[in-house]
Amino acid sequence: MPARPRPRLLLVLAVVLLGAGGGFLALRKVERPAPYVPPPYSPPPRRTNAAEGPNLLLVTLDTTRADRLGCFGNGLVATPRLDALAASGAKFEGAFCPMPETDPSHASMLTGLEPGRHGVLENGWRLLPERTTLAEVLRAAGYTTYGAVSVEHLGTKTGFHQGFDVFDAEFEGHQREGGDTLALVRTWLDDVASRPFFLWIHWFDAHRDVGAKPPRYRPPEAYLPDARTERLYEERSLPAEVARYDAQLRYLDRLLGDLLDELGRRGALRNTVVAVVADHGETLHELVDRFEYGYTHGDYLYDHQVRVPFLLAGPGIPAGKVIREQVRVFDLFPTALAALGLEARIPEGLDGASLLPLVRGEPWQDLPVFLRSDIRTKYRNTHEAALRQGGKKLILSREIPAEFFDLATDPEERRNLLAAGAAPPEAEPMRERLRAWLARGLAIEEQEIDPDLRKALEALGYLQARPERSK
Numbered sequence: 155m156p157a158r159p160r161p162r163l164l165l166v167l168a169v170v171l172l173g174a175g176g177g178f179l180a181l182r183k184v185e186r187p188a189p190y191v192p193p194p195y196s197p198p199p200r201r202t203n204a205a206e207g208p209n210l211l212l213v214t215l216d217t218t219r220a221d222r223l224g225c226f227g228n229g230l231v232a233t234p235r236l237d238a239l240a241a242s243g244a245k246f247e248g249a250f251c252p253m254p255e256t257d258p259s260h261a262s263m264l265t266g267l268e269p270g271r272h273g274v275l276e277n278g279w280r281l282l283p284e285r286t287t288l289a290e291v292l293r294a295a296g297y298t299t300y301g302a303v304s305v306e307h308l309g310t311k312t313g314f315h316q317g318f319d320v321f322d323a324e325f326e327g328h329q330r331e332g333g334d335t336l337a338l339v340r341t342w343l344d345d346v347a348s349r350p351f352f353l354w355i356h357w358f359d360a361h362r363d364v365g366a367k368p369p370r371y372r373p374p375e376a377y378l379p380d381a382r383t384e385r386l387y388e389e390r391s392l393p394a395e396v397a398r399y400d401a402q403l404r405y406l407d408r409l410l411g412d413l414l415d416e417l418g419r420r421g422a423l424r425n426t427v428v429a430v431v432a433d434h435g436e437t438l439h440e441l442v443d444r445f446e447y448g449y450t451h452g453d454y455l456y457d458h459q460v461r462v463p464f465l466l467a468g469p470g471i472p473a474g475k476v477i478r479e480q481v482r483v484f485d486l487f488p489t490a491l492a493a494l495g496l497e498a499r500i501p502e503g504l505d506g507a508s509l510l511p512l513v514r515g516e517p518w519q520d521l522p523v524f525l526r527s528d529i530r531t532k533y534r535n536t537h538e539a540a541l542r543q544g545g546k547k548l549i550l551s552r553e554i555p556a557e558f559f560d561l562a563t564d565p566e567e568r569r570n571l572l573a574a575g576a577a578p579p580e581a582e583p584m585r586e587r588l589r590a591w592l593a594r595g596l597a598i599e600e601q602e603i604d605p606d607l608r609k610a611l612e613a614l615g616y617l618q619a620r621p622e623r624s625k
């Protein structure tokens with residue numbers, strides 16, 4: 155039996171606890187939001203030219219690194235629903251975004267074009283109405299199209315709603331918690347399941363460290379790492395922020411599972427092509443020593459910022475397929491149309507290619523991966539552009555020396571072979587190819603960001619003035 159605490163000590167303890175608890179409660183009272191109430195749903199009119207092909211569900215996971223998910227090799231966090239989806243279809247081990255930023259990358263997925271061609275080179279820039287989106291093509295093919303996003307800069311102000319019969323980007327604040335986005339989509343599901351549909355849901359929950367978010371945008375407490383989990387990460391020399399990041403992925407896995415279950419209960423899942431992809435990855439701890447650069451994305455083109463998960467499952471997609479060839483997120487547009495049996499509707503002149511032949515094991519020619527960063531608003535010593543081809547990667551920057559990596563022997567991109575003195579024979583031809591590609595995008599017109607959206611982006615941690623460093 156523990157000794158009984160002395161009354162006086164008990165009193166002191168009670169006062170301290172009450173004080174702390176009172177403060178905590180007051181804090182929670184101010185910050186805790188009212189429960190989310192989805193807006194009323196009004197179904198769009200029925201079409202007579204209803205499509206007969208499978209449905210399409212597109213899930214975009216913001217800020218999700220491939221290598222932090224269970225099915226891509228992270229043994230520290232359970233992502234059973236993503237893993238099961240990967241096992242039931244095709245898993246692309248080498249999928250890359252063209253630019254590690256939300257709007258440019260999403261615009262690429264939705265148009266099949268590289269940022270240099272669709273023109274969205276920064277968060278907050280508009281996807282112009284003259285671009286043709288996946289939603290527009292599917293709507294013209296008879297699909298009813300639904301979109302729900304979780305951050306303001308993927309909304310109507312930036313033109314991401316084009317082609318959607320039902321689109322929701324209305325929420326208090328600048329973002330929406332993933333469970334709230336799912337609650338909204340739930341109100342659509344009975345109607346969705348009764349029509350040929352394209353449903354795009356975007357979840358923002360992996361963006362930023364848990365500690366940097368107001369409580370309403372954090373995953374439920376049960377998902378956050380406990381002391382034992384943190385110790386597990388510490389033993390592997392991983393900072394606590396990585397444990398918190400992984401926890402957010404675990405929560406996203408749960409949300410995805412709930413969505414799939416809801417569609418399954420309505421009998422819609424078996425006739426649905428499901429694509430899960432991320433817009434970009436995240437630097438977690440890799441660049442702190444080298445560039446004083448912590449938990450964010452957009453500025454460096456190492457694989458941890460640009461390699462993303464990409465899963466495709468459903469009718470016509472063979473199960474258990476692991477694809478090691480490199481692909482790009484903008485290949486999604488023609489791939490999705492091909493998977494729905496709508497090859498004839500793939501627009502001419504896309505940068506993306508249908509990945510179905512690759513999925514089916516047909517002859518395939520390696521695709522180049524061109525990468526660009528946002529170089530206007532950030533540090534000067536960031537990457538500018540990169541080319542990944544033939545297992546090699548060349549990165550060009552404005553103020554740091556060019557880098558060249560042999561990805562087969564150095565997947566973490568630590569040994570710059572150009573710094574070692576002897577230039578590998580591939581380096582010069584790759585540099586010429588990359589320079590020529592970069593020159594292609596220079597006709598894009600600079601856009602003014604909507605002033606309200608600029609404030610929103612600043613509140614989310616974007617567009618902040620950053621110190622210029624000379625080295």
Ligand SMILES: [Zn+2]
Nearest residue numbers: 216217256433
């Ligand atoms: Zn993003």
